[in-house]
Amino acid sequence: MVNDKKENRLNSESKKVNFEEDLKAEKLRSEDYLNRLKYMQADFENFKRRCDREIEQIKNHSNERLVIQLLEIVDELELAIKVGTSIEASQKSLIDGVEMTLKKLRKLLEQEGVIEVDCVEGKIFDPASANAALTEEREDCEDCTILQIIRKGYIMKGRVIRPSVVKVSVKSKQKTENQSK
Numbered sequence: 514m515v516n517d518k519k520e521n522r523l524n525s526e527s528k529k530v531n532f533e534e535d536l537k538a539e540k541l542r543s544e545d546y547l548n549r550l551k552y553m554q555a556d557f558e559n560f561k562r563r564c565d566r567e568i569e570q571i572k573n574h575s576n577e578r579l580v581i582q583l584l585e586i587v588d589e590l591e592l593a594i595k596v597g598t599s600i601e602a603s604q605k606s607l608i609d610g611v612e613m614t615l616k617k618l619r620k621l622l623e624q625e626g627v628i629e630v631d632c633v634e635g636k637i638f639d640p641a642s643a644n645a646a647l648t649e650e651r652e653d654c655e656d657c658t659i660l661q662i663i664r665k666g667y668i669m670k671g672r673v674i675r676p677s678v679v680k681v682s683v684k685s686k687q688k689t690e691n692q693s694k
Contacts, residue, residue, distance in 0.1 A: 656684050663678040
């Protein structure tokens with residue numbers, strides 16, 4: 514029985530030693546995980562800052578290609594003005610130069626996904642792509658028919674970026690009142 518007690522005490526002490534060793538190992542592993550987590554968090558913070566910087570640079574320079582092409586058009590318009598102010602310049606050459614410049618500008622806008630709003634005189638007014646700035650009472654056409662395009666509208670990549678400004682027809686008030694009676 515004394516031997517059994519000694520054995521139990523030795524087992525209990527060995528379990529205690531094993532437990533302390535396991536506890537130390539777990540503490541070391543826990544500290545290692547904590548250090549790794551701190552490094553990962555720092556790396557993530559650095560990555561986030563770097564991405565924010567890159568996004569800001571992209572925002573600042575995203576239109577650079579477009580601006581360079583627009584500068585070529587500015588040069589051509591300046592040349593057209595210079596030619597137009599010279600005494601021997603003919604109106605035809607000035608008009609031709611401006612038309613060529615306008616053609617180049619439209620091509621550039623098309624490359625960027627910009628197209629004109631399909632707004633035609635005589636067509637029914639569409640408030641999704643046009644703003645009615647003026648109205649005119651008319652008997653010879655339907656209500657809300659486009660009579661005049663004041664300013665063209667444009668769509669960029671499927672979204673209206675500038676609506677057309679139009680003049681639309683409305684039925685005369687007298688005829689409307691008579692029809693409702």
